[in-house]
Amino acid sequence: MDKREQMLSMIERFERHVSVLPESLQANLTKIKDTLQTMTTEEVEAKTDGVFTTPATNRQFQENPAELLLYSYSEMENVAREEEESTELYEVIKQMQTLFSIEEKDGYFP
Incomplete structure (x- = not known):
């Protein structure tokens, strides 16, 4: 499974298994899905490889779907924590942590 398919799968699984999805998060996830669906696998790989x-000055701005999904991680994690019984949401969050090299938080550190 390539990055494009992996990110689409995470978003779709998250949306399918959450009972209440905040409107702002839904809008972000829809935007990310739409962006991913218009891009080829090669375009996603090129956009996310950091090269x-x-x-x-010669580049045209095009949103990076991986960055947009990473920016949505915190809100997705909060929603998943509110859904106490959903192991599927927990799996999506763990998959995101692996994809984006996010270390699990042990608590609040000011």
Whole structure:
């Protein structure tokens, strides 16, 4: 499974198994899905590999779906924690932690 399919799968599983999805999070996830669906696997890989082949002044801005999904992680994690009995949501969060190299938090540290 490539990155594009993996991110689409995570979003779809999350949406399918959550009982209450905040409107702002739903809008973000829909935007990410739409972006991923319009991109090829090669475009997603090129966008997320961190390599730039042209100067910044010559590039046109195109949103990186992986970054958008990473920015949604915190809100997705909070929603998953509220859904205490959903192991499927927990699995999606664990998959995101692996994909984005996020270490699980042990608690609040100011």
